[in-house]
Amino acid sequence: MxxxxxxxxxxxxxxxxxxxxxxxxxxxxxxxxxxxxxxxxxxxxxxxxxxxxxxxxxxxxxxxxxxxxxxxxxxxxxxxxxxxxxxxxxxxxxxxxxxxxxxxxxxxxxxxxxxxxxxxxxxxxSAVYGLPELYRLEIKDSVIVANPGCYPTSAILGLAPLLTDKLIDPETLIIDSKSGVSGAGRGLSLKTHFSETTNNFQAYGVATHRHTPEIEQELSLLAGMPVTINFTPHLTPMIRGILSTMYAKLTRNITTEELTERYKEFYQGERFVRVLPVGMLPQTKAVAGSNCCDIAVSVDPRTKRVIVISAIDNLIKGAAGQAVQNLNVILGLPEDTGLDFAGMYP
Amino acid sequence: MxxxxxxxxxxxxxxxxxxxxxxxxxxxxxxxxxxxxxxxxxxxxxxxxxxxxxxxxxxxxxxxxxxxxxxxxxxxxxxxxxxxxxxxxxxxxxxxxxxxxxxxxxxxxxxxxxxxxxxxxxxxxSAVYGLPELYRLEIKDSVIVANPGCYPTSAILGLAPLLTDKLIDPETLIIDSKSGVSGAGRGLSLKTHFSETTNNFQAYGVATHRHTPEIEQELSLLAGMPVTINFTPHLTPMIRGILSTMYAKLTRNITTEELTERYKEFYQGERFVRVLPVGMLPQTKAVAGSNCCDIAVSVDPRTKRVIVISAIDNLIKGAAGQAVQNLNVILGLPEDTGLDFAGMYP
Amino acid sequence: MxxxxxxxxxxxxxxxxxxxxxxxxxxxxxxxxxxxxxxxxxxxxxxxxxxxxxxxxxxxxxxxxxxxxxxxxxxxxxxxxxxxxxxxxxxxxxxxxxxxxxxxxxxxxxxxxxxxxxxxxxxxxSAVYGLPELYRLEIKDSVIVANPGCYPTSAILGLAPLLTDKLIDPETLIIDSKSGVSGAGRGLSLKTHFSETTNNFQAYGVATHRHTPEIEQELSLLAGMPVTINFTPHLTPMIRGILSTMYAKLTRNITTEELTERYKEFYQGERFVRVLPVGMLPQTKAVAGSNCCDIAVSVDPRTKRVIVISAIDNLIKGAAGQAVQNLNVILGLPEDTGLDFAGMYP
Amino acid sequence: MxxxxxxxxxxxxxxxxxxxxxxxxxxxxxxxxxxxxxxxxxxxxxxxxxxxxxxxxxxxxxxxxxxxxxxxxxxxxxxxxxxxxxxxxxxxxxxxxxxxxxxxxxxxxxxxxxxxxxxxxxxxxSAVYGLPELYRLEIKDSVIVANPGCYPTSAILGLAPLLTDKLIDPETLIIDSKSGVSGAGRGLSLKTHFSETTNNFQAYGVATHRHTPEIEQELSLLAGMPVTINFTPHLTPMIRGILSTMYAKLTRNITTEELTERYKEFYQGERFVRVLPVGMLPQTKAVAGSNCCDIAVSVDPRTKRVIVISAIDNLIKGAAGQAVQNLNVILGLPEDTGLDFAGMYP
Structure with a gap:
């Protein structure tokens, strides 16, 4: 042990x-x-x-x-x-x-x-960014694994295929994210006080949130060029879950079906990334309690933009579950050891 | 009577x-x-x-x-x-x-x-679009008032000053909106079933929602040119409220403070539009139960984009309250007749 | 003024x-x-x-x-x-x-x-207990009005006719109350932390809550004899509202219909107590945002007990609204001055 | 398999x-x-x-x-x-x-x-009532296991030691239960419509709920005499969980500490019944996602009543988890096979 x-x-x-x-x-x-x-x-x-x-x-x-x-x-x-x-x-x-x-x-x-x-x-x-889907080889031998932030996990997994394939203009990228309140931790504050937060929805950290440079660092590596983004997090009256809605201009014509196929290919063999079939959209409840990241893409031919939506459980794939996944990588265990459970629904 | x-x-x-x-x-x-x-x-x-x-x-x-x-x-x-x-x-x-x-x-x-x-x-x-802040003179004498949709109310009020003053490139406009579940009405469906919706967050109608052409019509009139947008609505686990987060590239340098001033000027005398002081952000709970639309603007100098956030109670300013406001316009009454109540908090 | x-x-x-x-x-x-x-x-x-x-x-x-x-x-x-x-x-x-x-x-x-x-x-x-339905004459001339607690308001209004008419054995009285979280105030604590309280239900202050002697004092006055009760409050994952479910053995045969009539008679002319027709039960959402107390009674012939259910908005009839009602009594104004609004639904 | x-x-x-x-x-x-x-x-x-x-x-x-x-x-x-x-x-x-x-x-x-x-x-x-803590021997050889209702599970486990030991007068028993909305199933109705149920609390089936005779049957067997109860279920704005608050007159003097010890003894070796230490109270969130039933007892010396509080996840110990537990009994497997997970919190 x-x-x-x-x-x-x-x-x-x-x-x-x-x-x-x-x-x-x-x-x-x-x-x-x-x-x-x-x-x-x-x-x-x-x-x-x-x-x-x-x-x-x-x-x-x-x-x-x-x-x-x-x-x-x-x-x-x-x-x-x-x-x-x-x-x-x-x-x-x-x-x-x-x-x-x-x-x-x-x-x-x-x-x-x-x-x-x-x-x-x-x-x-000597630290490695601990997103196993991108860096599992480096993680295996690292002394320090820097487990990704919750928002960055949802954003980077959602955008990696687009940037890798240069399918979008990084200049046009907008990431609009919504998080459950557990992301704000167990520390007491009015922002996490039941009566203030229930039946309430609000943005915070507009243009200043600390996950911005983390997302930019990883997207830049994927794009092979500096990427500067707008990232807006929102506090959502639910306990667990992050959903990110991401927008960018496409650099060439592609259909929703083709792009979905490309995503499936990119994430083939990944146990914890589920590219949803065309017609299905991520929802936080479908991943709550699991280590999965659900992703769907939609191409809007009217504006030539792609809309990517990704969802995770912020405490699992966005924190503790991903940490266990990294532990498994380090130990050479199957990545789903101790993580092989379905989410809890409803 | x-x-x-x-x-x-x-x-x-x-x-x-x-x-x-x-x-x-x-x-x-x-x-x-x-x-x-x-x-x-x-x-x-x-x-x-x-x-x-x-x-x-x-x-x-x-x-x-x-x-x-x-x-x-x-x-x-x-x-x-x-x-x-x-x-x-x-x-x-x-x-x-x-x-x-x-x-x-x-x-x-x-x-x-x-x-x-x-x-x-x-x-x-012979119908007039019933947004009193933009069309009150026309409403007064109209036979038919087309009371605006809930999402369009939040979007158009949030963007009107920017487009009127040509401060943004309309081509870059993205509207990411989040609505409480009452917006889906009293009709029964799994999407509005308590156990499916509570602790859940999801997008719907991606690139296809019917409020898109309504928003585009009004933004085009304000801009004096055709405007095509991406609009993504999301279902939020709360009863009342819409919050729209809107992004666009600025056409010239302007600070958050200057832009806030411009908004205050634009909406001067409007009883139901509250441009928030710099440092305060809209939240749906601050308008729930009232006929107000709260708005704040943030300029991001890193990306030269403006982020506009607006919030309304979808059933009041987004529906019934605005209808009463229109009734008051028609009858020549003060616009806040029967609407002069504060929101309910918490 | x-x-x-x-x-x-x-x-x-x-x-x-x-x-x-x-x-x-x-x-x-x-x-x-x-x-x-x-x-x-x-x-x-x-x-x-x-x-x-x-x-x-x-x-x-x-x-x-x-x-x-x-x-x-x-x-x-x-x-x-x-x-x-x-x-x-x-x-x-x-x-x-x-x-x-x-x-x-x-x-x-x-x-x-x-x-x-x-x-x-x-x-x-020289202080008067500020429940206008029972004490309005005394309130009018008092220097100090002791505005009732939220739980006691729901309990006393719900039980007053039964005790006044000696229809129940006070010895058998049990009051099981459920309150929204706003009743715990705006002070920060884990008990009112969003992620701890949402999707959670629990009792607190079992057999020790401070509203117990307040309820007992008023019930004893109504009964003309000392009344000792079990009162259990519960924290409910909602913002506003108290619902009390109360049980007692009947001292004589009476039907639900007869008892409902008796309640209507007892509260005749009361603007803020709504005795519901047989077949309708109180729910907190029906009184939220209003100064009303809704009450229904059910007689269970199998056990010869009556079950009384009452609901109020804890911040209005249970606190601020009742205080305004008391102000109106003091000033000799109609009791619904400034309180003549319907609750907000949904 | x-x-x-x-x-x-x-x-x-x-x-x-x-x-x-x-x-x-x-x-x-x-x-x-x-x-x-x-x-x-x-x-x-x-x-x-x-x-x-x-x-x-x-x-x-x-x-x-x-x-x-x-x-x-x-x-x-x-x-x-x-x-x-x-x-x-x-x-x-x-x-x-x-x-x-x-x-x-x-x-x-x-x-x-x-x-x-x-x-x-x-x-x-030839059917056996499938509460393994009481009937595991009979279950093992039965053709039909009648898996208990959710409310009965919480009530019977909470009261079994009291009735077995004749510590209470069954005549005085009152069971006031609160359930999450998932208990009402996935079928659509206004009672389970998000906007009607959120921020709402109400009783239903007062004196008529169908779990009443089921509870009475099992309590009567435990008591060795016919037991008639008042049982009131309530709809609580949360997804999962039942909490039952139960009241009865004690037949002899006993302290909270002594009674807690007696409960621990009664349930010794039971993997899925957790008698909480004095000072801790059940809450539905502590059992959500698990097959556990948490129980605490409080003796009120003022009224000589005991208040028992029990909590379960209605879909797990109150339904599917208990069914798996019964499967394990039938198959002769350890009872926690496939059920050996902790609840999810928060």
């Missing part, structure tokens, strides 16, 4: 990781840390785990943590995974970071968007 | 009209019709109106209806307001149609998007 | 009071206080009031507040209305307290359930 | 059974029938199963169905499982019926509450 530690086990991504790994046949939950709840059992904080997970939450002690684990997951606000990364590197262990600290290759861009000094910039070069 | 009739009083838009007009100081609810519930009282169908509205629902008899009323409201599926329009015209009464039958000036476009023959095309020329 | 002050204007009950009074024809919003938001405008905190209410929020200065107002409303956590009550008494003004400080006649019971010393016990005797 | 057939695979209980059995290591989905969708694939109707379940839905042909399967599950409206039961009996196969046809031992009571003739009364005697 592989000994795993989860730093930040009582945030939503961390708790989801605990739930998934508690049923993973090769992983053993060895250390769970929590700043707020150290000393309590996991199930006192998350009653769905009563009788399922017995671990007591611990305060974070980085050296001790790393020494007790083979693989560490960090599910922390940005800035806090850097020291863990350094220790993991020192001891030859592995890190899967669900936060933003190792995603951006350009430390200046990180510092400019996150308003935080990067104190482990030397590690950035 | 003005005698009003409401045809289709037991749909959501019709019932909202009943509620609003029951408190209108100059209107008397004279005839309420319902295909499904004729013979029942209004409050048996809508228990919130118990003790508030005593009318018994009637089957529709067009000539009798028109003879008993001064102003008729139709809240019907498309195709069904045409005969009412003809009778109103014949008898010199007034019609405010909340449906789509008289919105499109070009009958061919109507027939092509609605797949329905237009049997009252001669009336179309 | 009567000058009114609202202390605690940025809680949900306070903000609802601001909204209602902003449209009251005889009241002028003179002072709005807020501990957290003093210095901001009301609409910066509650965007639905943008363009509706211009007041700037003030820090609380009790003597100054009372001197500037004719009537003061307090919407504060328990314990905080006592000093305001003393100042109001001193200056001969009027107080309507939406909190718990003056509801319980027995100060020992207050201190025991609220774990707080009562520092204004001398005022308790 | 055991060949299983699911009759009524496109209702919510049926679809949940498909999802669960698709991951069951010993079951093979051999026949899925659907009246409305025969000829379509399962995933066209339920998109979460795209790539997970490949079966095509079939029209029901009872003899053929039974001949192709080892075990048949029926998830049908009452009255429709009887012919399947007869055929299963004839051919020596096994039936697990998720409907009501074989739950009531007394056919007259069935006919009186369900207003339907029972055409297979001879089978009733």
């Amino acid at each position: 592989i000994k795993v530690g989860i730093v930040g086990a009582t945030g939503y991504a961390g708790a989801e990781l605990v739930r998934l790994l508690s049923r993973h046949p090769k992983a053993e939950l060895t250390v769970l840390t929590s700043q707020s709840y150290a000393g309590k059992t996991m199930w006192e904080v998350f009653p769905h785990l009563y009788g399922v997970v017995d671990n007591t939450l611990e305060a974070l002690n980085v050296p001790e943590l790393v020494s007790r684990c083979d693989v560490v997951f960090t599910a922390l606000p940005h800035g806090h995974a850097m020291p863990v990364g350094q220790e993991v590197m020192r001891r030859g262990k592995r890190l899967i970071d669900l936060g933003a600290d190792f995603r951006l290759k350009d430390v200046d861009i990180y510092q400019s968007w996150y308003k935080t000094e990067h104190t482990a910039s030397v590690l950035v070069a | 003005i005698k009003v009739g409401i045809v289709g009083a037991t749909g959501y838009a019709g019932a909202e009209l009943v509620r609003l007009l029951s408190r209108h100081p100059k209107a008397e609810l004279t005839v309420l019709t319902s295909q499904s519930y004729a013979g029942k009282t209004m409050w048996e169908v809508f228990p919130h109106l118990y003790g508030v509205v005593d009318n018994t629902l009637e089957a529709l008899n067009v000539p009798e209806l028109v003879s008993r009323c001064d102003v008729v409201f139709t809240a019907l599926p498309h195709g069904h307001a045409m005969p009412v329009g003809q009778e109103v015209m014949r008898r010199g009464k007034r019609l405010i149609d909340l449906g789509a039958d008289f919105r499109l000036k070009d009958v061919d476009i109507y027939q092509s998007w609605y797949k329905t023959e237009h049997t009252a095309s001669v009336l179309v020329a | 009567i000058k009114v002050g609202i202390v605690g204007a940025t809680g949900y009950a306070g903000a609802e009071l601001v909204r209602l009074l902003s449209r009251h024809p005889k009241a002028e919003l003179t002072v709005l206080t807020s501990q957290s938001y003093a210095g901001k405008t009301m609409w910066e905190v509650f965007p639905h009031l943008y363009g509706v209410v211009d007041n700037t929020l003030e820090a609380l200065n009790v003597p100054e507040l009372v001197s500037r107002c004719d009537v003061v409303f307090t919407a504060l956590p328990h314990g905080h209305a006592m000093p305001v009550g003393q100042e109001v008494m001193r200056r001969g003004k009027r107080l309507i307290d939406l909190g718990a400080d003056f509801r319980l006649k027995d100060v020992d019971i207050y201190q025991s359930w609220y774990k707080t010393e009562h520092t204004a016990s001398v005022l308790v005797a | 055991i060949k299983v057939g699911i009759v009524g695979a496109t209702g919510y209980a049926g679809a949940e059974l498909v999802r669960l059995l698709s991951r069951h290591p010993k079951a093979e989905l051999t026949v899925l029938t659907s009246q409305s969708y025969a000829g379509k694939t399962m995933w066209e109707v339920f998109p979460h199963l795209y790539g997970v379940v490949d079966n095509t839905l079939e029209a029901l042909n009872v003899p053929e169905l039974v001949s192709r399967c080892d075990v048949v599950f029926t998830a049908l409206p009452h009255g429709h499982a009887m012919p399947v039961g007869q055929e299963v009996m004839r051919r020596g196969k096994r039936l697990i019926d998720l409907g009501a046809d074989f739950r009531l031992k007394d056919v007259d009571i069935y006919q009186s509450w369900y207003k339907t003739e029972h055409t297979a009364s001879v089978l009733v005697a």
Whole structure:
């Protein structure tokens, strides 16, 4: 059994990781840390785990943590995974970071968007962007896996075939995303207060959201040229799910049917990307509780634009599930080990 | 007192009209019709109106209806307001149609998007598009007011200043709209079934929604040139509200602050359009239960695009409230007569 | 115009009071206080009031507040209305307290359930329990109106005819109540965090909720004997509304029809209590946004129990609307002044 | 592999059974029938199963169905499982019926509450009530398992220790239950229409719900005397979950702590009943997505009543999960085979 530690086990991504790994046949939950709840059992904080997970939450002690684990997951606000990364590197262990600290290759861009000094910039070069569908070979041998953000996962998977094949003008790209409230975490705020959020819909971070440079970095690599986008996230009155609606001008004539075929080809063999048949559209409920990303494309001949729609469960494919998928890549296991469940509906 | 009739009083838009007009100081609810519930009282169908509205629902008899009323409201599926329009015209009464039958000036476009023959095309020329902020003078003397669709109201009010001032390239316009489920009406379907819709978010009518030509007609008039758009509606797990996020390339440099000022100027004196101060963004809950349209603009200097966000209550400013506003215009009353209430929050 | 002050204007009950009074024809919003938001405008905190209410929020200065107002409303956590009550008494003004400080006649019971010393016990005797349907004569001349709690309003109105007529054995009374989340206020907590509360239902305060002695006090007065109850509140994933399901053994044979008639008689002439016809059951959505309490009774001949169900909007009839109704009683206005609106549906 | 057939695979209980059995290591989905969708694939109707379940839905042909399967599950409206039961009996196969046809031992009571003739009364005697915690030995050898109703599951598990130990006066029992909307099924109705149900709470079937005699039958067996109850179900604006709040007079003094211990003892070794520690209360979200029933007891010394609260996922422990548990009992497998997952939170 592989000994795993989860730093930040009582945030939503961390708790989801605990739930998934508690049923993973090769992983053993060895250390769970929590700043707020150290000393309590996991199930006192998350009653769905009563009788399922017995671990007591611990305060974070980085050296001790790393020494007790083979693989560490960090599910922390940005800035806090850097020291863990350094220790993991020192001891030859592995890190899967669900936060933003190792995603951006350009430390200046990180510092400019996150308003935080990067104190482990030397590690950035050895980190791999943890989107297995694009980078599984690199992930296998990496010390640090930078698990992608939730919005970027939905956007990059949705656009990769178009950019790879140069089917769109990247200059015209617009990404309009809608997220469930769990994406805002378990921290308390008026934005996540039931009575403020229920029956409410709003945009936030217009033209300033921190996932913008992450999306741009990956789209630029796919396009082979710098891509600058408009990305607008919206807060949606539901718990789980991200749906991204993406628009771009096509560079040549292609039908919805042809493009759907191209997507199926691009993602052939991928267990967790489902290109939907023409006539079916993604909906967040169809992926909630699963590690799948559903994608559909529509060509509008009136405007010569393509509209791509993708949907994921932000806590699974957008966070904890993808992290487990990365763990499986690292361990050389089938990628769906511990992830082979259908979503829950309705 | 003005005698009003409401045809289709037991749909959501019709019932909202009943509620609003029951408190209108100059209107008397004279005839309420319902295909499904004729013979029942209004409050048996809508228990919130118990003790508030005593009318018994009637089957529709067009000539009798028109003879008993001064102003008729139709809240019907498309195709069904045409005969009412003809009778109103014949008898010199007034019609405010909340449906789509008289919105499109070009009958061919109507027939092509609605797949329905237009049997009252001669009336179309004498109908006025009932957006008071743009057409109040024409509305005052019109026989038929074509009350705008819910999505078009949010889009046209949001974009009018930009197109009037030629600040954007209309070719680049994208309208991504999100609507509460009440917009789909009271008719039963899986799309509006609680367990399917709750905690779910999805697009529909991608590149094919019937509000597209209505939006294009009005934007073209504002721009003074043909405008073709991408419009994508989404079903949002909330009851009331539409939020539209709109994108276009700017034709010249302008800041968010300058553009906000321009919007305030454009809508000066408008009781029901609230241009929000810089730093505040529309949210559907801030307009729910009111006749207001909230608007904010953001300029993204990285992409030289403007992002306009507008929000309305789809059943009020997007339907029944706007219809009452049109009634007030027709009667020469202050436009907020019977509409002078704040939204309900939370 | 009567000058009114609202202390605690940025809680949900306070903000609802601001909204209602902003449209009251005889009241002028003179002072709005807020501990957290003093210095901001009301609409910066509650965007639905943008363009509706211009007041700037003030820090609380009790003597100054009372001197500037004719009537003061307090919407504060328990314990905080006592000093305001003393100042109001001193200056001969009027107080309507939406909190718990003056509801319980027995100060020992207050201190025991609220774990707080009562520092204004001398005022308790001159306070009137502000349920106009039972106490309107006393309210008219009172200095302090103790506006009832939300749960007690639904319970007492639902049970008053049964106890008055001695139709039930009070010993067997069980009150099972379900409240929307707005009843927990605008303060942040995990219990009111969107992702924890949505799609969740739970009891709280089992056998210990502080509204228990308030309900018992009023039921005992109605019954003419001490009444001890089981009261269980539940948190329901909706914003507004309380529904109480109440059970008791009947003391004599009576049919549902007869009992419904008796209720109609008991509440004859009451504008805000709607006894529903046999076959119709209360639902929170039918009263949301209105000041109504809907009630239905069902006799179960198998068990000889009566089941009473009542529903209110917790923020209106359960708080701010009832406070305005009390204001109207005090001022000798028709009780529905400023409250003559139908609920919002759907 | 055991060949299983699911009759009524496109209702919510049926679809949940498909999802669960698709991951069951010993079951093979051999026949899925659907009246409305025969000829379509399962995933066209339920998109979460795209790539997970490949079966095509079939029209029901009872003899053929039974001949192709080892075990048949029926998830049908009452009255429709009887012919399947007869055929299963004839051919020596096994039936697990998720409907009501074989739950009531007394056919007259069935006919009186369900207003339907029972055409297979001879089978009733050989059917076993499928609550494994009470009847696992009988289930193992039964031809027909009558899978309990959702409300009865929550009520019976919650009350079994009290009645077994004669700790309460059964005469005083009141069961106040709250269910998510998925319990009303996938059939369309205004009661399950999103805009009517969201933000709404209401009782239904007051004193007349068909689960009443089922609960009474089982409680009477436990009590060793006839038990007549008041049972009130409520429709709650959430998808999954039932929470029952139950009240009864205690027959002797006992503390919350002692009673909790007694419950733990009673349910010792039960994988799917979680008696919560004192201080923790059930909530539907803690069991959603799992096969668990959470229970807590509170003794109120003021009234000498016990309040028992239990929570289940109505589609899992209240339907499909319990059916799989029964399958495991029949097959002699560990009861959590295919059910060994934690609930999904948040």
